[in-house]
Amino acid sequence: QVQLVESGGELVQAGGSLRLSCAASGRAFSTYTMGWFRQAPGKEREFVAAISWGGASTYYADFVKGRFTISRDNAKNTVYLQMNSLKPEDTAVYYCAATRGPVTYSTSGFGSWGQGTQVTVSS
DSSP states (O other): OOEEEEEOOOEEETTOOEEEEEEEESSOGGGSEEEEEEEOTTSOOEEEEEEOTTSSOEEEOGGGTTTEEEEEETTTTEEEEEEOSOOGGGOEEEEEEEESSSOOSSGGGOOEEOOOEEEEEEO
């Protein structure tokens, strides 16, 4: 199993940018499909983006297409989420997740989770 630690969340003004990082420890990071999810207060955790084990395929929720980019560096055991043109509605705790299975948009499809990092976008 892989252990995940997110970082990079902070307070930013609307229109600004952030890059989240998720460092993985454990074996065979390059064999995991990786995803980012987010959870706002009072709301369910929702899919944001995912990337295949080799990085060739990426997937995004409609509400972040064109603004967020997921990438990974298997040599560094790290996955990133570059977030541009941030909006107040992007405010949430962002979670990194890993699965040995194929890409899925469901939280139940991911077996390993980080502790989350808070992103707050002020208007």
